[in-house]
Amino acid sequence: MKLTSFAFKGNVRRQLGNAVLQDNMKRFGGRFVKARAEAMQQVDNLEALRLAATQVRDHTLAHLEEYLTAFEDCARKRGTVVHWAETSEDVNRIVLNIAAAGGVSRVVKSKSMVSEETGLNEALASAGIETIETDLGEYILQLADEPPSHIIAPAIHKNLDEVADLFSSRHHTPRQTDIPALCREAREQLRPHFLSAQMGISGGNFLVAETGSVALVTNEGNGRMVTTLPRIHVAITGIEKVLPTLNDLSLILRLLTRSATGQDITNYVSLLTGVRGPDDLDGPVESHVILVDSGRSGLLGTDLQPALRCIRCGACMNHCPVYQVVGGHAYGWVYPGPIGAVLTPAYVGLEKALDLPQASTLCGACQVVCPVRIPLPELMRVLREKSMERRLRPWTERWLVMLWRWVAAQPALYAVVTRWAARVLRWAGGRSGLLHHLPGLDGWTEGRDMPAPQGQTFRDLYRRKAP
Numbered sequence: 001m002k003l004t005s006f007a008f009k010g011n012v013r014r015q016l017g018n019a020v021l022q023d024n025m026k027r028f029g030g031r032f033v034k035a036r037a038e039a040m041q042q043v044d045n046l047e048a049l050r051l052a053a054t055q056v057r058d059h060t061l062a063h064l065e066e067y068l069t070a071f072e073d074c075a076r077k078r079g080t081v082v083h084w085a086e087t088s089e090d091v092n093r094i095v096l097n098i099a100a101a102g103g104v105s106r107v108v109k110s111k112s113m114v115s116e117e118t119g120l121n122e123a124l125a126s127a128g129i130e131t132i133e134t135d136l137g138e139y140i141l142q143l144a145d146e147p148p149s150h151i152i153a154p155a156i157h158k159n160l161d162e163v164a165d166l167f168s169s170r171h172h173t174p175r176q177t178d179i180p181a182l183c184r185e186a187r188e189q190l191r192p193h194f195l196s197a198q199m200g201i202s203g204g205n206f207l208v209a210e211t212g213s214v215a216l217v218t219n220e221g222n223g224r225m226v227t228t229l230p231r232i233h234v235a236i237t238g239i240e241k242v243l244p245t246l247n248d249l250s251l252i253l254r255l256l257t258r259s260a261t262g263q264d265i266t267n268y269v270s271l272l273t274g275v276r277g278p279d280d281l282d283g284p285v286e287s288h289v290i291l292v293d294s295g296r297s298g299l300l301g302t303d304l305q306p307a308l309r310c311i312r313c314g315a316c317m318n319h320c321p322v323y324q325v326v327g328g329h330a331y332g333w334v335y336p337g338p339i340g341a342v343l344t345p346a347y348v349g350l351e352k353a354l355d356l357p358q359a360s361t362l363c364g365a366c367q368v369v370c371p372v373r374i375p376l377p378e379l380m381r382v383l384r385e386k387s388m389e390r391r392l393r394p395w396t397e398r399w400l401v402m403l404w405r406w407v408a409a410q411p412a413l414y415a416v417v418t419r420w421a422a423r424v425l426r427w428a429g430g431r432s433g434l435l436h437h438l439p440g441l442d443g444w445t446e447g448r449d450m451p452a453p454q455g456q457t458f459r460d461l462y463r464r465k466a467p
């Protein structure tokens, strides 16, 4: 996927001016929030479950090499070829080599965010291999030539009318707006590809070390067809996705599906283990798993390691007031929302995604709903500190922060400065009591007015209330 995170502010301006997007985000985003809240109410002792899941993820990350090696051994025994890819280029090269060796001219894909990281579709296209996305959301986006804007609902930014127009123009069929009919139309288009593709490419929600299995969690049947119908199956997944046992998987699944879509369980949970056996009716003859690093191991042992716990449920973005307004494309890379504001700078470099950790009021909603308790606001603060230390922020901002730090460290001076600031701001608010413009802090007032303070500081009010 083409990186545009460095142009976040421009992206945001464009998205804020898109009335259809605003309407779509308002309509669809709220549904996930409601569904999650209802599903979580049914869970006994939710906090104990979140704690257990967090501990499993932390334990696995602390012994990552051990569990990945165990996974590799078990997977190999079941006939899977395990590849290690250090970079995105390695992933594409490995897939192209497998395709060349297998005489592949057509690939069907189920959703894989890692393949978006590597730009795999483009690499396959340049090798003359036709690639068809088969997840409905991804298929819609492939027709529209757009990247995903959400990690579990990639086409969340599109409404029914837009999809109806797209299908009609790309399939050359009469326009229809009945959702089951549109799904049937997509199925009719995709079915021949499932039957004729020589290779299926999927992601992997998790890897199970004790069995050498790839776990896929989906709501559409496409995942099973991609992984069982073509002769060759390739699963591409990040190294952090490994779990020690099937019990751990069942624990994580209880949280994943409820956090993502509010479902007790998704329509399909598949465990893909090795190649087709002599008595199996289906399954691939050739099975490959590509374990992708691409920046992940660089986070181990750092302040940002907790981000690797992520199970890609999407709850943080569904609850983020910034994501809800600007949508996923504004973030300019594969992972949007709060987790994207941490992972993108960590994977592509802070200087290429400098504004993402700033795109948050640090309200904490993301951390509250994260099933594996990733302290996202804290991680964004860590990245903000790094950008200051590395002098990546504008010098005016750095000087303002340094000045503020100096003032805040001297209580008497702080009291005088804040008292005067409160009075000046009250005066600037005038009769309306609203500040339309704050010199040097335009970002705060560009899209809304800021209520002016009442002319008193917290200390003044506290002193008055104190006995």
Ligand code: SF4
Pocket: 259, 309, 310, 311, 312, 313, 314, 315, 316, 317, 339, 366, 369, 370, 371, 372, 373, 374
């Ligand atoms: S950071 Fe937490 S809430 Fe966000 S996608 Fe990952 S697991 Fe889900």
